[in-house]
Amino acid sequence: MNYQLNFAAVWRDFDTLLAGLGLGLELALVSIAIGCVIGLLMAFALLSKHRALRVSASVYVTVIRNTPILVLILLIYFALPGLGIRLDKIPSFIITLSLYAGAYLTEVFRGGLLSIPKGLREAGLAIGLGEWQIKAYITVPVMLRNVLPALSNNFISLFKDTSLAAAIAVPELTYYARKINVESYRVIETWLVTTALYVAACYLIALLLRYLEQRLAIRR
Amino acid sequence: MTHVAASTQNTSQALLEIRGLHKQYGQLEVLKGVDLTMQRGNVVTLIGSSGSGKTTLLRCVNMLEEFQGGRILLEGESIGYHEVNGKRVRHSENVIARHRAMTGMAFQQFNLFPHLTALQNVTLGLLKVKKLHKDEAVVLAEKWLERVGLLARRDHFPGQLSGGQQQRVAIARAIAMKPSLMLFDEVTSALDPELVGEVLSVIKGLAEDGMTMLLVTHEMRFAFEVSDTIVFMNQGRIEEQGPPKDLFERPQSPRLAEFLKSTRF
Numbered sequence: 129m130n131y132q133l134n135f136a137a138v139w140r141d142f143d144t145l146l147a148g149l150g151l152g153l154e155l156a157l158v159s160i161a162i163g164c165v166i167g168l169l170m171a172f173a174l175l176s177k178h179r180a181l182r183v184s185a186s187v188y189v190t191v192i193r194n195t196p197i198l199v200l201i202l203l204i205y206f207a208l209p210g211l212g213i214r215l216d217k218i219p220s221f222i223i224t225l226s227l228y229a230g231a232y233l234t235e236v237f238r239g240g241l242l243s244i245p246k247g248l249r250e251a252g253l254a255i256g257l258g259e260w261q262i263k264a265y266i267t268v269p270v271m272l273r274n275v276l277p278a279l280s281n282n283f284i285s286l287f288k289d290t291s292l293a294a295a296i297a298v299p300e301l302t303y304y305a306r307k308i309n310v311e312s313y314r315v316i317e318t319w320l321v322t323t324a325l326y327v328a329a330c331y332l333i334a335l336l337l338r339y340l341e342q343r344l345a346i347r348r
Numbered sequence: 349m350t351h352v353a354a355s356t357q358n359t360s361q362a363l364l365e366i367r368g369l370h371k372q373y374g375q376l377e378v379l380k381g382v383d384l385t386m387q388r389g390n391v392v393t394l395i396g397s398s399g400s401g402k403t404t405l406l407r408c409v410n411m412l413e414e415f416q417g418g419r420i421l422l423e424g425e426s427i428g429y430h431e432v433n434g435k436r437v438r439h440s441e442n443v444i445a446r447h448r449a450m451t452g453m454a455f456q457q458f459n460l461f462p463h464l465t466a467l468q469n470v471t472l473g474l475l476k477v478k479k480l481h482k483d484e485a486v487v488l489a490e491k492w493l494e495r496v497g498l499l500a501r502r503d504h505f506p507g508q509l510s511g512g513q514q515q516r517v518a519i520a521r522a523i524a525m526k527p528s529l530m531l532f533d534e535v536t537s538a539l540d541p542e543l544v545g546e547v548l549s550v551i552k553g554l555a556e557d558g559m560t561m562l563l564v565t566h567e568m569r570f571a572f573e574v575s576d577t578i579v580f581m582n583q584g585r586i587e588e589q590g591p592p593k594d595l596f597e598r599p600q601s602p603r604l605a606e607f608l609k610s611t612r613f
Contacts, residue, residue, distance in 0.1 A: 250412055251459035251518075255473035255525055256449025258441060265472060269463050346462045348507035 137312035138321045141304070148301035149325050155300065156287040159222050163229025163286070168268070170230060171237035185234065192231035198292050200224050205296045221293045229286050236278045240271035273344050280337035284330050291326070301325060363388045363423060363560055364409065364529055370417030371404055371584075378404050380584040381418065386529070386562065386577075391555045393563045393571040393592075396581035397607060402564040405581070406531050409562065410451045411444050422450055423528055449477050452522030453531040456538050458514040460506035466493060466517045467502040470524050478525065492520040496550050512543030516550055523554065530554065532563040568611045572596055580604045 138145075173185035192200070205220045215223065244267055252262035272279075294303040305322040309315055364386040371379035379401050386392050394402040407413040409420055411428045420427040427447050429436050439447070460469050470489035474480045480488070493499045496516035498509075506514050515535055522530060532551060536544040548570050555561060555574050565571050571578060572592045579589040580601065588601045599605040 245457075245459070247455060247457050247459035248461060251453075251455065251461070251521075253412060253445070253448055254410060254451075254453040254455075255521065256445050256477040257473065258445050261476055265476065266461055270461070273463055346507060347505035 133317060134314060135317045137314045138308060138317045141308050144304045145301060145325060148299060148304040149329060152290040152300040155222060155290045155293060159225035159229055160283055160286055162226035163233050166226060166230030167233025167237050170234035171241055174238050175241055189231045189234050192227055197228050197289055198295060200228060201292055201295055217296045217298050221296065221298050225286065225289060232282055236275050236282060240275035243274055244270055273346050276341045280334065283337060284333055287333060362386060365421040368418035369408060369415055371408060371413060371415040378584050382586055386560060388560055389558045390577065391561045391575045392577045392579060393565060393575040394579050394581055395571060400581040401584040402581050403533055406533050406562060406564055409531060410448045410453055449525060450527060451529045451531055452525055452527035454519050454522055454535045456534040458518045460514050460518055462506050465503050465505055466498060469517055470521045473525050488524055492524045496520045510543060511539045512546045515547045519550055528560065530559055530561045532561060534564050536567055
């Protein structure tokens with residue numbers, strides 16, 4: 129094999145790759161934050177006494193989890209305008225990833241809520257706390273600490289899913305990598321550097337989440 | 349069988365008055381018309397074999413259990429339900445929460461909030477229910493932690509405390525809310541034998557201070573020493589009640605006699 133590695137074209141546009149990486153991180157952060165809220169509400173809905181809430185949440189989780197994320201991205205970006213809802217590509221992707229994240233996080237949070245001893249709720253009731261206060265000050269904080277390891281995996285996975293935003297021309301890392309690839313024909317170099325950037329970003333996210341896990345862990 | 353269904357004490361100033369309490373889980377009736385009266389400063393201990401309804405009775409008093417018949421009056425306020433046009437209606441959650449704060453409860457399994465320190469466990473109710481200022485809540489929490497001998501452990505998390513220490517924090521958490529009535533539900537059952545004494549001495553101290561307490565315990569010696577009245581429950585009914593000396597030394601009911609024989613008292 130006589131292929132000579134030459135990273136010059138990649139280094140020339142390295143700042144655009146970094147900008148793409150930055151946008152990817154922002155997309156992930158916003159979507160995960162919204163997804164956490166959706167997931168939490170849906171988890172409570174799944175465990176609710178009201179059948180309508182349970183059924184609605186269950187339908188949402190089933191539909192989203194059984195649809196490939198790429199299909200969801202295309203559906204929301206290309207099909208919604210047909211129904212009169214026109215969204216810019218970035219908001220469209222954020223909505224998609226948030227809905228997707230929400231469905232997966234619902235299951236994580238539901239498991240976390242089920243694992244909380246019922247005695248904690250009773251202890252909250254016994255000192256006069258209301259149901260919402262118990263959720264806010266006891267159930268959710270304890271549950272979040274318990275599910276942090278599972279959340280870390282989901283967060284990293286959701287960050288990697290931002291690469292699919294390239295399908296609707298959101299200018300994130302994969303989008304710019306494809307552009308550099310097409311313009312320079314340096315296929316191996318472009319994708320090696322892109323891979324390295326994803327790996328580094330994921331590794332840093334994992335380190336940060338592990339630090340948070342240790343910091344917030346319930347002391348024993 | 350001697351059946352003493354109701355206290356003969358004057359009920360006009362009773363702190364707690366329970367009349368005809370019925371509780372069932374589906375078809376299973378666990379409380380079959382319980383009457384009980386407690387005066388302020390009384391220490392009443394419920395004894396009886398497992399499944400006799402002691403814990404359920406305790407949990408009805410602070411509405412951790414719903415009940416289907418009868419009424420509970422705490423400081424004259426009807427707990428759990430009120431009547432509207434002759435119909436029994438459940439109080440709103442806000443009213444029930446306010447009523448619950450009138451009682452304090454210590455549980456068998458401590459139920460400390462594991463993500464909060466000992467101090468934060470005590471201050472949570474003071475801040476969010478009593479709406480005290482943070483400084484005020486901390487001073488009060490420290491006072492009660494000191495009282496149970498755990499001020500030095502104020503910044504420890506429950507997982508870093510022994511069972512006995514956790515139970516003492518749980519008692520401090522309940523007492524700090526200044527309840528009119530303290531409920532203790534088998535608070536030593538989950539403890540290793542060597543840790544039981546430290547918890548019982550805290551409860552004894554509270555009794556000496558005049559705290560009104562309703563206890564469920566299997567510690568017969570302790571019940572004998574600390575109680576003004578012992579209530580023996582059997583199959584969802586109060587079978588016999590009276591001063592400890594009378595009950596332990598001259599049980600009227602054959603079931604109580606049998607029960608006492610089976611305990612280590």
